[in-house]
Amino acid sequence: MKQLYLVTDKEQLQLYQDFLIHHQEKWQSYIHYLKKNYQVTDLPQAILWTDLETATKILRDCPIPAYTNEVRMVMTPEIEVWKSIYLRQLEDYPISPETKEIATYYSSLSDRHLLQIIGHELAHQSDCFLDYEEETMWFEEGMVEYISRCYFLSDQEFEAEKRVNEQLVQLFQAQNGYHPLSEFGKATYQGNYASIFYKYWRSFLAIDFLVQRFGSISAVFADYHRWNDEGRPVDLLTWFNLRI
Structure with missing residues (x-):
């Protein structure tokens, strides 16, 4: 992959380099690792x-400064930018011990979390996924988040991230009600940060639940492909019997 820079000054260029x-x-x-374990054969050109x-x-x-397609991946490699984005999930919630705990967590993120975001985008290139459709968007987004977190975060960091995600899901649902995973789609990005990340965190938590149930990522993928091979008799959430 080529490394391209679109910057405003020499200092920014030096920072990114x-x-x-x-x-x-x-x-x-x-x-x-992705090529060996998750059938990644083609990467973005740059x-x-x-x-x-x-x-x-x-x-x-x-609103999210990390995204990819087959031609190019775009990424903002500034940890302070990402801290600010994640903290904005708390804007509509009253201050509480829980929100203070979440804010403390996001304020302490490191470059490992930037690498995890990059890893999330690169994992989208896996041929283990079926065609990218809104019907199964939650599965792919949750799985690439899970794979990249497992790789780049320590066990302690993984569990801390999971706990914060669970707290944010609970906060969002207490204020806005339950929203099914099937709503993950293009309209996701029209909401505020709390709404956007609510769908990402729930998708991750769904995959985490499935990995615990099936015993491994590969076993989850195997059942996902069995759903497709059997003609998709029901929607994927029903197939996995997910009610979270």
Whole structure:
């Protein structure tokens, strides 16, 4: 993959290049892991490293500064930007011990979480997934989040992230009611950050539940493909008997 930079000044260019040089071996090893374990054969032709405004307003109207397709991946490699985005999930909730705990967690994120975001986007290239359809979007988004977290985060970090996700899901549902995973789709990105990440975190938690039930990621994928091979007799949520 080519490494491209769309920056506003030399300082920003240096910042992004330093991040790439410092962490390149780690995410290159991750790519090898994806190819070995998750049928990743083709990668985007380039990664475009750029800032928040360029990623979310100029290149694409999208509130999240990380996204990919077969041609290019876009990523903002600034941990302070991501801390701010995640903290904005709390804007509509009153201050409580729970929200303070969540805020403390997000304020302490490290570059490992940036690598996990990159890993999330690269895992979308897996041929283990069926065609990307809104019907199964929750499965793919939850699975790439799960795979990348397992790889880049320690066991303690994984569990801390999971706990925060569970808390945010509970906060959102207490205020806005329950929303089924089948609603994950293009309209997801028209909401605020709490609404957007609610769907991502629930998808991750669904995959975490399935991995615990089936015993491994590969076993979950096997049942997912059996659903497809048998002609998709019911929707995927019903197939997995998911009621979370």
